[in-house]
Amino acid sequence: GQQLNQSPQSMFIQEGEDVSMNCTSSSIFNTWLWYKQDPGEGPVLLIALYKAGELTSNGRLTAQFGITRKDSFLNISASIPSDVGIYFCAGLGYGNKLVFGAGTILRVKS
Amino acid sequence: SAVISQKPSRDICQRGTSLTIQCQVDSQVTMMFWYRQQPGQSLTLIATANQGSEATYESGFVIDKFPISRPNLTFSTLTVSNMSPEDSSIYLCSVSIGSSYNEQFFGPGTRLTVL
Numbered sequence: 001g002q003q004l005n006q007s008p009q010s011m012f013i014q015e016g017e018d019v020s021m022n023c024t025s026s027s028i029f030n031t032w033l034w035y036k037q038d039p040g041e042g043p044v045l046l047i048a049l050y051k052a053g054e055l056t057s058n059g060r061l062t063a064q065f066g067i068t069r070k071d072s073f074l075n076i077s078a079s080i081p082s083d084v085g086i087y088f089c090a091g092l093g094y095g096n097k098l099v100f101g102a103g104t105i106l107r108v109k110s
Numbered sequence: 111s112a113v114i115s116q117k118p119s120r121d122i123c124q125r126g127t128s129l130t131i132q133c134q135v136d137s138q139v140t141m142m143f144w145y146r147q148q149p150g151q152s153l154t155l156i157a158t159a160n161q162g163s164e165a166t167y168e169s170g171f172v173i174d175k176f177p178i179s180r181p182n183l184t185f186s187t188l189t190v191s192n193m194s195p196e197d198s199s200i201y202l203c204s205v206s207i208g209s210s211y212n213e214q215f216f217g218p219g220t221r222l223t224v225l
Contacts, residue, residue, distance in 0.1 A: 031212045042202050042216035043153070045111070050212060088152060090214075096141060096206055097168075098214055100152045 002027040002093045006101030012109040013079045021087060021104040022073040029091030032065050032072040033098070037086045046087075047074070084108055112137055112205050114217035122223045123193055130189045131220045133203035138183035141206035143214070144176070148199045159186040159203075193224045 006023045013019055031050055035043035047058050049065035049072060056063055062075045076083055089101040113136040123129050133142065142159040157165040157178055165178035180186045190197050200219040207213060
């Protein structure tokens with residue numbers, strides 16, 4: 001079946017730093033979605049990407065849909081403590097079914 | 111987006127029993143889905159809840175274990191039957207909206223612990 005490889009698995013951030021994470025797949029997806037999940041909550045949709053090459057921003061978040069349609073990245077600029085959480089990429093595949101990456105855990109560097 | 115609520119938010123159950131989880135949406139939606147998120151893991155699709163017909167299950171999930179109802183366009187239930195500790199997970203419903211059903215929004219989840 002379709003699978004997504006998301007990296008890094010986890011990372012520590014210091015306030016003010018820029019953060020980058022990405023997802024790759026051997027399959028083509030027509031839509032890429034990025035979610036954030038806080039403890040005890042459901043995932044919240046951050047950004048949706050619909051076209052190959054598309055670059056979309058949502059505040060300090062920027063995401064791109066790879067030109068091959070097999071990858072996407074998410075950047076967070078000038079991170080703040082509330083950015084801590086788990087970030088998931090997801091590709092919309094056959095039958096409108098979402099395939100999720102394994103997640104990137106963002107923690108605060110102490 | 112849509113406002114999605116789930117009941118219960120959490121439960122602790124004994125093995126061998128069953129739990130029914132409800133998902134309510136504040137507007138009519140065409141597509142509803144149920145996911146499982148095992149501890150520390152990503153989300154896995156259980157099934158697509160179809161209004162007026164049987165749910166469509168993913169590989170590894172069967173109707174006898176996870177019966178699903180979808181009586182109308184705003185409500186669905188997922189039952190976890192004959193539970194074992196391996197069923198301890200977060201169960202999430204989601205809805206797909208938009209002109210091409212490209213965006214999915216999730217409920218807050220139901221945290222299930224089976225003893």
